[in-house]
Amino acid sequence: MVEEFGQQEPLAEHVYDKRVKEYGWVGSEVAFGLAYEYTSPAQTILDIGIGTGLGSILFHKAGMVIYGLDNSDAMLDICQSKGFASDLQLHDMSKFPYPYDGESLDHAVCIGALQYFENIQPVIEEVVRIIRKSGVFVFTVMDRSPSENAAMVLGPEITDSGSTDTIYRHSTPQISEYLQVCGLEPVKSLEFNMFMDRDKRRKSPVKIYVAMKRNTTRRSSGTG
Template sequence: MMTAYDKEAEATGWYGPEVAFGLAYAHVQPGQSMLDIGIGTGLGSVLFRKAGLNVHGFDISPTMLEACRSKGFTALQQHDLCKRPYPYDSGSMDHAVCTGVFNFFSDLSPVFQETGRIIRDGGLFVFVVGDRLENEAHAIEVEVENAKSERTVTMYRHSARQIAALMARYGFEPLRELAFTVYRDRERTTSMPARSYLARNRSGSGPAIYPPVPVP
């Protein structure tokens, strides 16, 4: 079942899930568990499931979760990413993926902290962010017509230095990364840079609570 969200992603050329899978596929094995953080309609996990991984996911939206179920995903929970702890035991997942979510969060510290707690030591975390240079704005306003909303939406971009600081603080070892382009309209006339990162968890059972990583 292709949802309206899926159709919009296809029309605008959203390749985040393919890029994330491409970075991670050589390092994962069939039968391993993958936690999709903010699973949405399941776009970020479809390829991992086809590769034989056992996908678990959570999202705040019951509508999105129902779309996931219609695609055959079953290990789903409704939960707000802003609320910690996430509903998974420490070290209970082999890997984690997050695509199409970080652009809604100014501070990614809580997600990195919880991901480091949930995935096993040596597990992988592959994720996508809106990319920016150090001298570019952290927050941008997306126009009504491109946000598919009744009002302007604020989106957040995260620089390479921000991501490096988060990985260092929460015990992740960077492995690979790849830059690509995201379009904000069906005509593909308005674009923004994005970047996918692959990191290995070296935090053991998870770090203590730290203050947020400041925005440069």
């Protein structure tokens, strides 16, 4: 999946979706299963890095209204052709603000897109601005132990593009700190392995988090 990032040439119809199946990626299904209990039909959800829509189509099937942003026209075209998203925006997720008003959507999801960024705190802050109180943000990161380097270089055998690519992993303490600073309460998380190659020889840990926007403002931690 990683090699699709930034692709400017239009993809053959649903090539990306086929590849996701070949790799046995089930992150979207797991994310939906973890977040489902916090959502209701007719609520809205913003899919950041929506791609072809795999991360939000289950929320649509559960009756929710899908908003999506992505910086790839080709991916958005495929998503659009599926006809389930109510609103799609061509937007770079590292450019702020995103084109949505404050507290205008109920929830947010980001599957398989945060690994392109070393510092994801600004994305989390932007989600907190956009979603309503008690809304959840469900997202995946490439996991790492605190002693491992954040950067992971993917060789040509993984990228399929003949060149190397660098992605970033995020440790549990790092995510906990981001959530705390941004005002999100961690409610669930789950770690599992994803396959990095078609032959399913190389595995890498992924972690899915569900975090809720606090309903009340936290009191400062001073004494008195």
